[in-house]
Amino acid sequence: MSLPAIGRVLLNWTRRGQRRTQRVVTGSAPVTQLDDVRALVSALDLPATATPDELAARLSTVRRRPIQIQPYPPNIVAEARRTGEPLPYGVWVSGAATDFIFFREDTTHSHRRHIVLHEVGHIVCRHVGDDAGEADSGEPDHATITRAVKRAGGFAADQEQAAETFAYLIERHTRPNLSATGETPAARYRLLED
Numbered sequence: 678m679s680l681p682a683i684g685r686v687l688l689n690w691t692r693r694g695q696r697r698t699q700r701v702v703t704g705s706a707p708v709t710q711l712d713d714v715r716a717l718v719s720a721l722d723l724p725a726t727a728t729p730d731e732l733a734a735r736l737s738t739v740r741r742r743p744i745q746i747q748p749y750p751p752n753i754v755a756e757a758r759r760t761g762e763p764l765p766y767g768v769w770v771s772g773a774a775t776d777f778i779f780f781r782e783d784t785t786h787s788h789r790r791h792i793v794l795h796e797v798g799h800i801v802c803r804h805v806g807d808d809a810g811e812a813d814s815g816e817p818d819h820a821t822i823t824r825a826v827k828r829a830g831g832f833a834a835d836q837e838q839a840a841e842t843f844a845y846l847i848e849r850h851t852r853p854n855l856s857a858t859g860e861t862p863a864a865r866y867r868l869l870e871d
Contacts, residue, residue, distance in 0.1 A: 729793040767829075
């Protein structure tokens with residue numbers, strides 16, 4: 678299923694008559710504007726208890742393209758330690774048949790959740806990730822993951838902000854206590870810690 682086709686499926690989840698939402702949901706251009714990110718999140722019509730894994734499973738079904746979420750392979754972690762290069766908290770690699778989200782395990786559960794939602798945000802907002810050739814195992818090879826790690830933060834600033842907004846909006850929807858306690862960004866992020 679192509680990305681525009683995803684929009685047609687997601688369109689079924691939107692309220693009728695919202696032309697702007699329809700254009701954003703069915704479009705093919707990267708989504709970067711805050712109102713457009715809100716429209717995409719609204720179109721997902723997630724239950725209030727949805728987890729990142731449930732969101733990924735739902736998107737996998739809609740897109741007919743699996744999303745695998747997993748920690749970085751040990752050889753990538755070892756290489757980052759050996760070279761002293763910082764390992765990003767998470768990266769998205771677009772494989773031939775599967776999207777892969779890799780995350781660092783040395784974070785709290787809540788931070789990991791936010792990392793995964795941020796990377797899912799890049800996918801939902803149609804940002805362009807690294808295309809990966811998948812190895813025989815079906816997973817990206819070492820070189821592909823290394824390229825993605827080095828590219829991390831390589832999205833345009835507006836795309837990074839859109840992915841972060843997506844993650845925040847999903848968190849606010851599925852974890853209402855995040856917006857109930859504090860209105861400053863620092864207060865909200867403190868609530869993400871376990």
